[in-house]
Amino acid sequence: MSTLETIPNSKKEVLVEILLRLADDRLILGHRLSEWAGHAPELEEDLALANIALDMIGHASALYGYAAQLEDKPDEDHYAYFRDDIDFKNIALTELPRGDFAFTTARLFLFSTFSYLLYNNITQVIEEEQFNGIIKKHFNEIKYHLRHSREWVLRLGDGTDLSKLKIQQAIDDLWMYTGEMFETDKTENLAAGYNLFIDVPVLKNEWMKWVTETLEEATLKTPDNNQYMFTGSRQGRHTEHLGRLLAEMQFLRRSYPDADWK
Amino acid sequence: MKIKQPIAESQIWSWLEEVTDPEIPVLNVVEMGIVRNVEIGKYDEITVKITPTYSGCPAMNAIENEIHKKLLDKGASNYRVVTDYKEIWTTDWMTNNAKQKLKEYGIAPPEKTPAGKDFLTSLKSQQKIVPCPWCDSMETELQSEFGSTACKAQYYCNECLQPFEYFKCI
Ligand SMILES: [Zn+2]
Numbered sequence: 146m147s148t149l150e151t152i153p154n155s156k157k158e159v160l161v162e163i164l165l166r167l168a169d170d171r172l173i174l175g176h177r178l179s180e181w182a183g184h185a186p187e188l189e190e191d192l193a194l195a196n197i198a199l200d201m202i203g204h205a206s207a208l209y210g211y212a213a214q215l216e217d218k219p220d221e222d223h224y225a226y227f228r229d230d231i232d233f234k235n236i237a238l239t240e241l242p243r244g245d246f247a248f249t250t251a252r253l254f255l256f257s258t259f260s261y262l263l264y265n266n267i268t269q270v271i272e273e274e275q276f277n278g279i280i281k282k283h284f285n286e287i288k289y290h291l292r293h294s295r296e297w298v299l300r301l302g303d304g305t306d307l308s309k310l311k312i313q314q315a316i317d318d319l320w321m322y323t324g325e326m327f328e329t330d331k332t333e334n335l336a337a338g339y340n341l342f343i344d345v346p347v348l349k350n351e352w353m354k355w356v357t358e359t360l361e362e363a364t365l366k367t368p369d370n371n372q373y374m375f376t377g378s379r380q381g382r383h384t385e386h387l388g389r390l391l392a393e394m395q396f397l398r399r400s401y402p403d404a405d406w407k
Numbered sequence: 408m409k410i411k412q413p414i415a416e417s418q419i420w421s422w423l424e425e426v427t428d429p430e431i432p433v434l435n436v437v438e439m440g441i442v443r444n445v446e447i448g449k450y451d452e453i454t455v456k457i458t459p460t461y462s463g464c465p466a467m468n469a470i471e472n473e474i475h476k477k478l479l480d481k482g483a484s485n486y487r488v489v490t491d492y493k494e495i496w497t498t499d500w501m502t503n504n505a506k507q508k509l510k511e512y513g514i515a516p517p518e519k520t521p522a523g524k525d526f527l528t529s530l531k532s533q534q535k536i537v538p539c540p541w542c543d544s545m546e547t548e549l550q551s552e553f554g555s556t557a558c559k560a561q562y563y564c565n566e567c568l569q570p571f572e573y574f575k576c577i
Contacts, residue, residue, distance in 0.1 A: 189551035189561075196553045199463030207462060210490075278492025285495065285577050286462055286557075288526040293552065295527065 152331050156339050160273070161212045162234075163336045165224060166379065168208035169235035172225055173387070174256060175201030176394055180243045190246075197253070197290050204283045211275060226398040230388045231381040238322035240378075240387040244315070247301055247308070251315035254294035258355050259326045261291050262348050270340050295359055302363025313365050324374025326352070414483065419445045419453060422481050426473045430466045430556055433512045440500035441470060443491055453478070453486035458496050461557040461577070498576050510540045515562065515573040537573045539564035547571075 153159045178198035185191035209221035218224075238256060243249055264284040271277040301312040327349040336342035357367045377383075397404065423445070426436045436442050436457070444456040455474060459467050471488055478486050498517035501509075506516035515537045539547050544566030551561040552575075559572040 189553065192551060192555075192561075193553040196463060196557045199465070199557060200461070201463075203459075203462030203464070207459075275492055278495065282459070282492055282495045283462060285497075289552075292527050 153335065156341075157215055159332065159335045159339055160276070160341050161215055162332050163342050164208045164212040164215075164276070166234040168205040168212070168224065169233045170239050170256075170260075171201040171208070172205035173233070173235040173390065174239035174252075175199070175205060176390060177239065177241075177243050178249070178253070181249065186246055193293055194249070197293065200286050200290065204286070207279050207283070211279060222398065226395045230383050230391055233383065233387060233391070234379050234381065235387075236322070236325040237375050237378045237384050238319065238325065240384060240390060241319075241322065242386055245311065247311035248315040248318070250294055250297040250301060251312060251319055253290065254298045254359070255316075255319060255323055255356065257287060257291040257294050258359075259323075259348070259352055260287050262351055262355070263343075263345065266343050266348065270337075270343055272340050276341070298359055298365075299363045302360070302365040309364070312363070316360065316365060317368050320368040321373055322375050325376060325378055328376065328379060330379060414447070414451075414453070416445050416447055419447075419455070419478075419483075422477055423455070423474065426470070426477050428466060429469050429473075430464075430558075431509065431512065431514065433508045434505055436470060436474065438502060438505045438508075440496060442474075443494065451485060453483055455486065455488045456491040457488060458491050458494065460496050463557045466556075496577075498574065509574060513540050513571055514559065515540045515571060517574045517576045519576065537562055539567060539569070540571055541569050542567040 153162050175198045178194050178201065181194040182191065182198070185194055205225070206221050209224040212218075213220050213223060238252060241252070244252075261284075264280050264287060268277055268280050268284060271280060298312060301308040303309070327346050329345050333342055333345065337344050353367075353370075360367050375384075420437065420442075423442050424435045424437045428434050428436060428439055428441075431439075439460065441457050441460060442455060443458050444454075446454040446456070448454065455478070457471065457474065461467075471490075474488050478488075499519065501517065509516045535549075536545050537547055537549075538545055539562075542564065544564055546565040547562050548565065549560065550563050550570070553559075554561040554572050558575055558577070560575050561570065562573050563570050
């Protein structure tokens with residue numbers, strides 16, 4: 146069943162919706178990062194990307210697990226494997242095909258900066274003990290992701306002519322997908338009212354400041370914000386890429402719902 | 408074997424000390440700080456509260472299964488294992504004794520977690536010196552910030568020419 150444009154009408158439903166939004170971003174980006182396993186430009190980077198992918202999938206798993214408890218679903222797999230693309234609320238930035246290494250680095254950097262600021266701010270308002278604990282736990286790990294991707298932006302930007310060209314191109318190509326990070330809607334307003342979330346547009350300036358600082362240090366240009374920004378993913382309107390990703394991720398579990406490792 | 412509950416809390420703690428981390432078999436789940444609490448309820452039901460080390464740690468599932476297995480093997484029947492986020496796991500919880508065991512196992516133990524914005528500086532640019540767990544030499548170099556698991560970085564000792572892992576701070 147589609148959850149397109151439905152407004153949750155209790156605190157519990159609002160909390161579940163927020164958990165799913167956070168988890169979907171991380172599951173989908175984690176999946177994209179996992180596609181690098183065995184393909185990264187060097188062994189160390191292969192390990193790094195696989196580890197970061199595992200972290201993100203782990204983060205999604207904890208958030209889905211909490212939602213499953215609240216909704217009385219069997220477990221987190223329900224959300225990962227048995228929902229359709231229209232039900233996923235991740236932003237489009239996370240679902241775009243993995244691209245080259247510069248694209249992967251740029252995306253991880255833009256997303257991790259957002260994630261760092263968001264988590265740092267929401268832990269200060271969330272009163273639910275378990276939710277707050279999960280976010281605090283993940284916040285510590287996001288620091289590693291931000292540091293790692295930031296270092297690579299600096300290295301590629303201030304590297305060879307070709308690496309600079311590629312990382313600048315990646316930042317430029319991704320920019321139109323960054324607007325969704327700072328969009329808000331009825332559900333998030335309700336969540337902010339229940340002290341389960343914040344008004345995300347307030348993070349925009351700080352995010353710009355962090356990103357611009359790093360891009361300058363990397364001798365790169367910050368793209369213009371006055372350009373077309375992609376929108377609609379939080380309401381389930383995705384790019385064509387999500388469906389294909391889900392087909393690959395979900396087919397086994399859907400074909401063999403009782404499949405087990407044993 | 409089925410034993411009669413009630414069982415003393417201290418008994419359960421000592422059973423749990425027999426459960427080791429599959430990635431670091433020299434440390435048990437109690438000294439790792441994974442087991443946060445053991446409670447015995449009104450009806451003698453046992454609740455074991457655990458907290459994850461790293462979210463991306465595939466060993467967490469294995470650890471939870473091992474705890475179940477241990478409790479069952481010891482004859483406990485009325486129990487549950489729950490994941491708790493009340494306190495956030497940090498390497499600062501590791502006792503000196505646990506750190507010593509890590510070192511003897513060949514993993515350089517974690518130091519203090521960095522404060523504030525310091526996390527943005529990589530291990531490489533911090534030029535942090537991690538002594539070799541094999542020969543105590545300071546002549547070591549960072550090979551990779553990510554190692555075989557999320558919690559470890561890869562180092563190389565220029566003195567004894569051995570690679571080793573460093574347990575990262577979190
Ligand atoms: Zn040595």
